[in-house]
Structures are given as C-alpha cells and as structure tokens.
Amino acid sequence: MSPGDEQGYTETGQTRTRLPGGDPYGGAPRRTGRSSSRSLITVVGVVVLLIAAIAFANRGDGSSTDGSTGKKDQPKASSTAASGAKPVETKTGVIPSGFARTQQGAQSAAANYAVVLGSAEMFNKANRDFILQAIMTPSRVQPSEAAMDKAYTPAFSRSLGLSADGAAPQGYTFVSRTSPIGTKVTEATNDAATVEVWCSGLLGLAGEKSTNPVTNSWFTITMKLEWTAGDWKIITHSQQEGPAPVPGDDKASSSDEMSKAVEEYGGFTYAR
Template structure:
C-alpha cells in the first residue's frame, strides 16, 4: 500500500465536524420551525449517509477496473490494430503467438523464419548454445560452431576457439583437458537471455543484440572458483545461409548490470542440486 492510500481509507487527520461541537438546545413545542430547527433538518435531509458514499465509490472503482482490464486485453490480443503494432515494437521479445521452429541440429533449434522475429530467436538460441558447458569440450564445441556459424566463419573460428580453450585455460577453471570437472564437483556454464533487439535488418542480413545474464563456476566442496553471475550483451551479425540464419561475426560487452539483490548466496551443494534438477531452456519463441 502506498503512503497516500490511508488518506482514502480514513477521514483526514484534524477534520472537525461543526455538528459534533454545537450545543444542543431543546426548544418548546412548535419552535422546531424556528431558524435552528429548520437548519438542522435541512442539513440532515441533504447529506447522503457515509455508507451510501462508500457503496458508490466501490461501484465506480469496479467499473474503472473492468474498463482498464478490457482495454489491456484488446490491445494485446488484436495484432492487426495500430496500437498492437506499436506494442510489438516496444516489446521486441514479447510472445507473438506464432509457432516456434520445429527443427533441431546438434540439439540447437534450427529453421528460423526469414523475419526480424526469426533473427531474434536465432540469436537468443545461439547465445544459449555458445554460453553452455558444451563449449569446453573440443568435439562438442566444433559441432556447435559448425551448426551456428556460416561455413567460412566456422572454419576460421574453430582454430581460434581451440587455442582459447587451451589446457591451461581449462585447468584454471578446475577442468581437465577434455573439459570434465573433478569427481564430486559440478561445473556450471549457462547463458540466460533477458531480451533481444534488432539493431538492423535488411534482406539477407540482420544485426541482433542479446542482453543476458550468465552463470559460470565450479560447485562443490573445496572449490576455489564458486559459481557467479555475469551480465553482458552479445551482438550477432547474422546472414541468411542454407535456408536459415547463421552467424557471420559476433562480439560481447559487459552490462547493463542491475544492482545486486539481498538474496544470500546458496551453498555449493544447493547449486549443484539445482543444476541437476533444472534443465536449461531454448528460446525459439
């Protein structure tokens, strides 16, 4: 309840009603038609009761609430109206009601339509795959890159990625040369898209930015690299290739990052259990 709500639920502080402070004088029979008697009857007859005011107020508020709800429903459901189109622009990742893609390649959604929504969906799905723990194993990493990137870009990228995911780098994360965690520990790497936006779209090309939060770290007793969160923006330059959107180039930058909340960090055991119980999502919309 907002601070101002009490003003509507109770009388204003300091309100004084004159009728409650006056001195009542009993008049003789027949004198009730005098100035005092006539005035008191006039006031009583013209003033509605408090219960009646309350009932009328409730009815007015109810009507207003129903009207507001109906207006919101019609704006969201009528995709053909002008207001519906404006709403879609303001909420680029809002559900559209269109069926998501049904194809899948290497566990990654595929067959995105050649539309702005299709480009957004592709970028979000690709961010999930590229931010997953499959990237820390050479074989699965090559499969992910071949699936997501255009052929010429994939050929150049695989060698660069192999050097980036070196044995020394994996060792710093607590992983062996094949990207496996030690026994009794759980390595976590997940990307969770928060929203997408189309920066440009023209013909066979699209540039889409994905704002996301990520989880990365090692959960388990004695871990020196606890699971932490990141906030980044991943921008993909997409091109239409082989009847689907493929990545030609991509770049990341930090943020936007919100203020940390007041929720206490969970134990390594709770984090490991959550990763095992809760699977990740795809974002085919």
Template sequence: MSPGDEHDSFGGVGGSGQTRTRLPEGNSGDVYGGARRPVRSSRSLITVVGVVVVLVAAIAFANRGGGEPADAAGPRAGTPGDTAPTAATGVRPVSGKNGRIPTGYAHDDQGAQSAATNYAVALGSAEMFTPSERGEIVQAVYAPSAIAARAGDLDKVYSDKDFLSRIGLQEDGTAPQGLTFISRVVPVGSKVENYAEDKATVSVWYSSLFGLAGEGSRNPVSEAWYTGSYELQWVGGDWKVTGFSQKDGPVPVARDQRASTSQEMSDAVGQFGGFTYAR
C-alpha cells in the same frame, strides 16, 4: 585475452555505488553458504578469467581470423531498436534441431532474434569445453564460411591447458572429481539492431552463471551480466552466426540474498534444464 573494465557508468561497482557485505552466520565451511557475495566488490578469478575469456576472448579471438518452415511469414523487416514483446506471435519460431540446438528459424526479424538467443545459450554452455560437443555446436551455429575461418582458433582457445587450469578444469575440459562445472547463459531479452533480407544484427541481454560447484571449490559459481551482439546471415535456409561482440551490462543491483550451498548449486544444474528461447 585480458578482461575488460567491469565498473559501469554509475560510478560504482555493479551500478550500486557501494559495497555491502554480510558476515557468515554458520560454521559449515561451505564456499557458498553463510554469506552473501559482495555486490561485485571483488571479482573472483573464475569471473574475470572464466566468463570474460569464454564469452569474449574465445569467440572474439576466433572472429579475427535445413529448409524454411512451412508456416513462416516470409521476409519481414522490423523496426531496429524498438522494444518488442517476447510473446507468442503465431509464427512457428523453430522447425527442427541440429543435435540439441534448435534450428530452422523463420526468415524474418523474429526468427533472427530467436536464432541469436538460442545461439547465445549454446555458445555459453559447458559443452563448449568438450571437443566433440564443441564441434557440433560450431557446425550448428556458425555460417559455413565462418566455420572454415574460426573453428581452429576456437579449438585452440578452449583446449589451452593453462586456460583450463586457471578456471579449475582438467585438460579434457571436464570438472575434477566431486565438482560440477556450470557454464550457462540465461537470456533476458533481445532486440534487432539492423535487419535486411539476408543479414541481421541482433543484441541479446543475458546473465551468465560460471564456476565449479562442490566442496572445496576454489572457483564458486558466480553471476555476471552482458549484452552480446550477433551478426547473422541467412544461408542454407536458416540464420547463422558470422560475427560476435560483447559488452558488460546492463547490471542490476544485487538483492540481499544468501548464496546457496555447493550441493544446492550442483543439484540445480542437474535438475533444471535450459529453455529453448524463441519469439
């Protein structure tokens, strides 16, 4: 479960080719305030071990081993690789929910993109670290055949005490008292790589927030960028995941903004709910 190389093809770290650092302007001692994080010049343990392990190792390691909406347009193949707008199409993208995860996608390429994007959010969430909620996510996201083959391996990875300790969590997957655990995927866009009537491969480009917010956190919330590739199968009247892979980037150049305080980060995760992503 070793992380991959985070240097990109531009020859620099994060595509900038240089490192810029602004010194602290205050004496608050807050792990977030006073200084903007360098532009990916040094990766904290939470980024290297946390985001990469969670979104790559856990799912990739595991990968080793409802009815159709009434107003859906029916099977329709898009043009793989072409840019498509993320605007309303007149086709209802989601007909229901399995717990908190939207399900019941249209049996077309747009439905496949909606499914992959929503599933990326679910698989990258903090709830994956809680056994009961992880089980619900796996049941909602994976195809039945994939669940039988991978659920046990996912539990093994996410329940590993050494892994949880390295990213600052307790043995039950929760944050220590006084800290807020943040793990959130923020999709930017999606595209169809391959499409057939009952199978699809969809890439989702997203930013990932991961870390512990709060006074004294050794693993402050950091940002990373990835593209996840989701293999989907149409089964039981819905799109389900059968395979997953991930690569770094594309990574934008960071702006010269001061990092928020730990309290602001804790407040934000509680006040701003995640979106249902759909075309």
C-alpha cells in the same frame, strides 16, 4: 419561447392542446411541466449512457475521450514481445534450427545461439567444433574454430578447476550457462540481421572444496547473422559487459544446492 410563456395551452406529457377561453386555471398559479422535465432528464440520461458505452467499447482501438493520440500514434510493443509463432521443431543435435526468415526468427536464432555459446560444452574441443559447425555460416566455421581454440586453452580450463578437455573432477559439477534476458535487432534486411542479446550467465565449479564457486555475470552478445541454406547463421559475434543490475541481498546457495539445481533444471528453446 418556452411552453409556459404562451397562453391558452395545457401540457399533457409532451403534447400541447389549445383550449378556448384564455386561462383554464381561473387565475390560479399554473402548474409547471414536471412530466416533460422528467422525460427530458430520462432522454438525456440515456444519451449519456450510450456515449459512455460507445467510448468504453472503442478503448481497444486506441481512441479515448481525453484527447490522447489514436492507434497509429501508440507506442510500439516491446521488442521482445511474443509474436505468436510456434517455437522451432527441428534441431541439429540439441541445438534448435529452422528459424523463420523474419526479424523475430533472427532474434530467436540469436537467443538460442547465445545459450550454446555460453554452455559447458564449449570447453570440450569435439563438442565446441560441433556447435560452431551448427551455428556459424559455412565460410566462418574454420576461422571460428581457430579463434575459439585460442580462447579455450587447456590452461584456461585448469584455471577453472577442470581437466584439459573441460571435464570436472569427480564429486564436482561444472556450471556454465547463459540465459538470454532480451533481444534487439539493430539492422535488418531480407538476408541479414544484426541482433544484440542481453544475457545473464553462470560460471564456476560447484563442490565442497571448490576454489572457483559459481558466480553470476551480465553481458551483451552482438551477432551478425545471414540467411543461408534455409536458416539464420552467425557471420561474427562479440561480447561486452553489462548492462548489470545492482546485486540483491540473496543468500548464496551451498555447493550441493547449486549442483542439484544444475542437474534438475533444464534449459529452454527460445522463440518469439
């Protein structure tokens, strides 16, 4: 029953007082409870605002008002998102070392090892052996050196315009760089991990009369790592082409611009 349906009541705000003698308005039409309606509207408005504020405050925990799933059902963050861990601070020569014994640490190791495996230093026998001794697990160093010696032959160096020991001729700049685009762990235990590193690479000889200009390639390196002597080391590694994006419409830089870029822009230490 609404307040207006009961005789003998007058309304002041939200308080009802019984008056004697029937209709106090002398038969005239009764006034509606506007004050009560305004109060009701005000209360409803405050409640709506409170609900909206609570919903907005809870957005960060994965809840929503549209029936979407909660926090535990949210998609996981990107596999290459930053973990907040500080980059490694130790190095073996110029090669980062001392990675964390975690999946993120294994990915960081694989990314940095991809960089050195694709560097110009791999074309020099002494430098190549030093790199392999730093990144390979001890039992795999000698087999890796033998395999790499078969790949980095003097004939291969000469085909790129280099000397037998991997040096560029005077007036030219040899470019061999690998840049990791992303990493992915496909298998992992406490002592081992298999990591794929998607890379973009540069290879060629920058110079005015070079017949092997610097070109770009895309490839993925798969590394099997093991935890040994307090760090991640490579057991085996292999490489396959792609994924490669559609080439853009960028104008190729001159040989001088490319040489200058290689000399002025250093590389990175990769860590998650």
